[in-house]
Amino acid sequence: MSIPTLAEYQDAIQNPSFCFADSELKNGQPQLNNLGLPLPITGGFASVYQITNGSNKWAIRCFLREYADQQSRYEKIHKFLRSISSPYLIDFNYQPQGIRVQGKWLPILKMQWLEGQSLNTYIKSILNNQAALQRLADDWTTLVKSLKSIGIAHGDLQHGNILVCNGKLKLIDYDGMFVPTLAGQGSHETGHPSYQHPQRSGKDFNAEIDNFAALAIHTAILAVKCESNLWWQFNNDDNMLFSREDFANPSQSQVFAMLCRLPDREIVRRVMALQQACTDPVSKVPDIDITKFKSNTPDWVIDQMLISVQENAKIRANRFAFSFKMLWKRPGMGYVKKLKQVPVYQTKTRTVTKTRTVTRPRMVTKTRMVQKTRTVKKRKAHIPFFLLDDLFGHYYVDEIETYYVSEEYKESELRQETEQYQDTETYTEQVGSRSVEERISQYISGHEKSVKSVAFSDDGSLLISGSYDNSGLIWKCETGKIKANLSFHSQKITGSATVGKYCFATSSWDKTIQIWSNSGQKIRTLRIDINSRFYAIASNADGTQIAGGLGQKQVRLWDVSSGNEIHCFKGHTRKVLSVAFSPDANFIVSGSSDLSIRVWNIRQKECKFVLYGHTDEVNIVAVSPDGKLIASGGNDGTVFIWNAKTGNQLMKINAKASEVYALVFSPDSQYVISGGSDHIIRCWDVNSGREIGHLDGHSDSIRGLAISTDGTKLASCGDDQLVILWTLK
Structure with a gap:
């Protein structure tokens, strides 16, 4: 028997009185989409339609795939569910000849329509409510134990099959359900890969098959209760926290590594149980209580891990505090x-x-x-x-x-x-x-167009800003007054940098880099021999070298004292949008619209390695003051943390903005501060990916960030034409 397509089902359901055999469905009306066609909710095995008859609503599952024992399976499931009572399950009616499509009668499932939120949507709504998340975790444990006591398993526990209706959990979609009368038959599906054991196959079909998914869901709920930012970092709308790759390679998983650093012993034990279960046979997966779980990691090791996490948190708390207040903004x-x-x-x-x-x-x-x-x-x-x-x-x-x-x-x-x-x-x-x-x-004027970059002087008393109005301004940090107006550039200024103790530098679309004294006097002009715009600029720690990122896919390096070009680094395939020096001045890091980050060895004049991870243009790169980390941000709304020595990806942070334009590390290298299209300055813990605070002062995208060497001042600028100076409270 050929199975109709989705379009053929839609055509048939437009006329319920003709296509359905069920009298209640004949007199019903389907929910329609914007085109006036029946609105389907489509899954791997079936599409679901809502049919309304008066105050009654039903979900009609129309099958998109067929297997030999389909009718007998559903009849056994239906018969068994009718013999038990569970608050978590809904009754359904399997109709072998339920719908007529192009003259052929085909099977459907008729079920009660439930109004509720999917598990993912519900968790988002209570993400900052720890008490509600704990209740959800407790309710989930009760549900799982209830199914076990009956001797059944759902077979595909995942966010889309778990609804929260008026605060109560309900399970839907019983295609892969195990009931005792199906013992020994095997399963035609193995469930959502972001929730299932990586070794599960159709032969794994018994009352224990929900153990892995139940433990993964319970662990995820407890983890986001402990640290809500994990949700924004690892949830991709088709999972909770884990993915198929995490279960397949748990030792290389970033999410497992981060969850093991949570300051909660019970959560860490569950994470380790789940991590160990990924490599154990399916039959050895512990139940949700993990009472029979024997960890390969001794308890004293877990205790030492927790002590280390707590001590590191105290050290970071004492070293840097993201607690700023606005000192001034200009114009203003x-x-x-x-x-x-x-x-x-x-x-x-x-x-x-x-x-x-x-x-x-x-x-x-x-x-x-x-x-x-x-x-x-x-x-x-x-x-x-x-x-x-x-x-x-x-x-x-x-x-x-x-x-x-x-x-x-x-x-x-x-x-x-x-x-x-x-x-x-x-x-x-x-x-x-x-x-x-x-x-x-009194009113103090400022830039008249978007401000692209800011940089502090070496002693933190002055601040330079560069704007698309072709001007650079040097500000007195204490008063917010303009000390000097740098108006030599003829086109947009795209970058600003501190050069040594007493100078600044600016780059522009006019193909030049200008070096200025702190008083605003022009000292030197660096030019290029090709027709290309500058998009970024950086200086090494002692101010002896300057690097510039060009639209012609190049990174160029100059000697400041002589003005001579040292080298031209080639390798990017599109424009270079950001450059940064390592603290020891041995490497340059560049980010490009070709989606890559490149690390260049200055002495050997070659590319050390290329970093891939972003799915859109890389707008900004930064190197931590201790030289151990590289941060990158892009138009994909993410911040990546990389190991500067190996190039390994350490963390991916969902920055809560569509685009990230600005990054800067804290002086102790423990935090990275981001700015982007959401107008908010956010501070992230590089060890956990947790957001520890934010500042709200801009009304448009933030384009540049800078922090003083002592960490007491933070500067920001953006498309709202503002330069804002923040100081510690």
Whole structure:
């Protein structure tokens, strides 16, 4: 029976009522892509489609490969799963004639559709949550033990087949599942190579086949809990931490080497168990508890390794601290110090006469009118006519009359009075003047286009920057003021370097290298005899030699004192973007857009070795101050650490930027600092690949980095036209 192609399945599923035999699927609708076609999720054995009918959703697996006992296998798996109960498994229905494609009925699997995150996606979401990662590791252990207690194995444990639904683990895709009724039949698949034992074959088919993958997943979860940066360094979206190559050559694996240096004894034991299992037969792989694991490495050796890791961490912590704050950025606001005279005052005391108002009581005499009465006799006539008064006579009556008299009385009242008294007071008196330093803010200009490079003077008091605006600027580190403007170049400046104790050098697209004094005076011009741009420049430690990287695939070396060219190194097949000297000045390292790094022997005038690892242009190279390491960064967003003596790759760091443009080692050679397209300065431990800190101050790609010899100052520049000086907190 011929198996339909993916396109043929898509065509059929556009009409569910016609293609499906299942009544629920007939009335359903497939999930569509942007083109209006059924959206498949494709794997090695099948493509999966989501069919929705009302509130119900199903996953329909349509097979892309066929094997002889397919139907009997699925029937046995289905029958066994129906006889057990597990919270980690889902039921499915194998339909031998489930879908009609081009007139032929073919088998499908009908399963419940689960809404959740794949294991990789879920781990990314909790990467900085150690408690959640520990719960996940515990839940994973419980799941694995649950399957073992039932006597089954999934057969293909990997991130895509493990879903996290509302915090609960679920397993999907049972193509390679082992159940007791399949014992002795073998398997048609051996699982994802980034999770399986390198020697596993179809004959390895029993209840123990999940041991290796379960241990690898559990170890990876615990490792990223201990050091989250491991995820960004080794995860490639199709694995967790390990790859097929790591399992095939565990002794040469970078990830195994780094995990053995983690400061956790239990994790190191698991790493060693997994590493040893890679070379042991499949049947001897320990279970997830590693209780029966007998390590070839004695416990005392593991203890000594942990002590060494902890001691080295303490030494590195004491030698360099990535703890910087921004001192200034240019262009931007700065401060000018000026002296001014201010008066000096002295406090004195004196006695003075003062007046105050007081309130006191006193007696006063007042006068008031008082009403009184008295009795008086009045004469009355018998007849009320005055003409008859004498005839008839009079009589007298008593009457009471009212009258008023004045009298004096005394009363107490409050009155305010003023009085004088003596008091002591303090006062200030100017007794002179003094000079004080005043900081006046002002805008300080800078470059007007992208700034490509920066370099410190030998004593760290000055900083040079080179820009695409054709100018170089020498800055005073203390104040951020411009000391000199180097405007001799006629085209973009692409590189800056310190030359000895008292000079700087700049390279440009104008085909010249200019050597300047610290005060900005031009001392010498180095020219080339071909039509080529300079892309990079470097000077050896004592300033006697200068190397330049050219667009014409060359590295050229000059003697500074005479200005004569010493040698032209050829070998790159595209432009040279970066150059660096070894501390002993015996070697030059160059990085090119041909994806390679070359190490040149200056005395023998030949290429010592070529380093390959980057998948895109190599933008920057750097050599550690102790001469033992080479760092490289490129457009692939990675930083590689190489052994400078052997050329062996020691580490690959995911720099969290699409492109890396700038690198510089710390003075103790224990850290490398990177800058790139993400606008962030990041510091990496060269022994573990762990990010130990970052600085955020730029708004566009970072193009150049420099650190002072004492490690107290860090300079950065970029496409935002800024030069920023950072200093230790």
